[in-house]
Amino acid sequence: MGDFALPAWPRPAQNALRNLQAVLESGRWSLPGAWQGRPSAEERFAARFADFMGAPHCVPTTNGTSALVIALEALDVGAGDEVIVPGLTWVANASTVLAVNATPVMVDIDPATLCASPAAIERAITERTRAIVVVHLFSSVADLDAILAIGERHGIPVVEDCSHAHGASWRGRRVGTWGAAGTFSMQERKLLTSGEGGAVVCQDGALADRLTQLRSDGRRFAPHPVEGESELVADCSVAGTNYCMSELCAAVLDAQLEALPEQNRRRAENAAVVDKLLEELPGVTPVRALPSVTERTYYQYAVRIDREAFGGVTATTVSRALTAETGLPFQAPYPPMYRHPLYRPRTKRRFLLEGRDPGRLDGPAGGLPETERAHLEVLTLHHPVLLAPDQAFDALPEAIEKVQREAASLCAVESASRESATPL
Structure with missing residues (x-):
């Protein structure tokens, strides 16, 4: 760093x-x-x-x-x-x-x-x-x-x-x-x-x-x-x-x-630096804006990973490994709304819940495939990072390659984490 x-x-x-x-x-x-x-x-x-x-x-x-x-x-x-x-x-x-x-x-x-x-x-x-x-x-x-x-x-x-x-x-x-x-x-x-x-x-x-x-x-x-x-x-x-x-x-x-305008300009500049560092790197793809976006802001810089390049582990495991390597605060995105720990509609008696279709209230029965996939594949960086000197990101490609090389150990870590979270 x-x-x-x-x-x-x-x-x-x-x-x-x-x-x-x-x-x-x-x-x-x-x-x-x-x-x-x-x-x-x-x-x-x-x-x-x-x-x-x-x-x-x-x-x-x-x-x-x-x-x-x-x-x-x-x-x-x-x-x-x-x-x-x-x-x-x-x-x-x-x-x-x-x-x-x-x-x-x-x-x-x-x-x-x-x-x-x-x-x-x-x-x-x-x-x-x-x-x-x-x-x-x-x-x-x-x-x-x-x-x-x-x-x-x-x-x-x-x-x-x-x-x-x-x-x-x-x-x-x-x-x-x-x-x-x-x-x-x-x-x-x-x-x-x-x-x-x-x-x-x-x-x-x-x-x-x-x-x-x-x-x-x-x-x-x-x-x-x-x-x-x-x-x-x-x-x-x-x-x-x-x-x-x-x-x-x-x-x-x-x-x-x-x-705000100057901060947004600085964030966009550093986002372009990170884009450039990652463009030739296999297994990671920055999330792009649609062509109609004429001014882009960065609340969180987002990148999608090819999980196979990281041994099949989730974005949560990759984000922890990259944070350990770089000091940059990587995170996975929100869980799907219907699985969000703060979404608890039935705990509020003031809501008129009677007669509602549970499939609507609790999310679609089959889930939302792309939302689920994003939670497993997307890494984010909170915007203050993009106000750092641009050399803050120089070590990022090497860190990503190192994490990819150590995919087997990541799999072991993720497996152990699942086992410890499983109720007896």
Whole structure:
């Protein structure tokens, strides 16, 4: 690895402390707090993020999960409905559907992008399908042309989950602005972060108004706020929940957004370095972007292995071996949603589960072959690694070749691990 440490994450941007100090001294630490005669930190961030996205509307939230919840609620998804979600993604994409008392319908992925397969989405549509959630996963963008066409053909709105894709573009336009709504997470591990936070962007003013009310207990912004009183007023048309982003998080995000373009540029440069190092190496293939991706971001650098080149072992075993050799934090991707340890719908009595088709709730009976295969064959590297000096990756090809040569010992390690995990 050389004589340097891997970059720490999160890292505060240049003006983060200044912005925090301004909020701490402002007399307003939350959006419902007393208006001080000037825009809140939340409103300033919303305007700047909307401008960055090229979207007319941005509604910040407490986190990415709440962003997904209000996006579904704003699109009138509820009890008895179905929402199509990818089988390979974080658990929140299913739990948020359950949170609005709809059924998550898990579909298989496109092996080229690791995102939801348009053909699988089309097959999963029923008369109860009320929304399609696509996730731009790791460093990929889903096939938006095909998926949006499916949604339009069936009259079903598409929600883009861009929690891995802050700044990515499709045909020159930011992802998140193509569907009915685009949701973002600003959790600690994300490309743009304040520890926690989220946002929804959209094109439609009426939808933005509904989103605003849904995240602020049903309240709207007062047309003529009075200094010393709350800027939010109970002039509402929908019941909401308190998902307002704090002023402190908004202040941090306002600074972090300044640093994002340069960080994304640096990550893309280093991703190209790794691509070049791996291009002649047998048994490993970087996951490529579709040609319509005009700006690619890297939440996780992803590479697919030929398991035969590694003695048939899984990506989990290979990732541990490569981490031991290089110090780089390799990981296998998420397990399929229906096997995710955090997906436990029946532990929540508030969900309306009676009468639902178990095959829909628990995932397809036959599983999702490409999702299962990706969990066994894909290695990922978290994005802070791509902010390291480019020489951090020089030893990677040699390490991969060494791990391949030692395939027999990897098989023994994996076999022993399976045996120790088997109940007596």
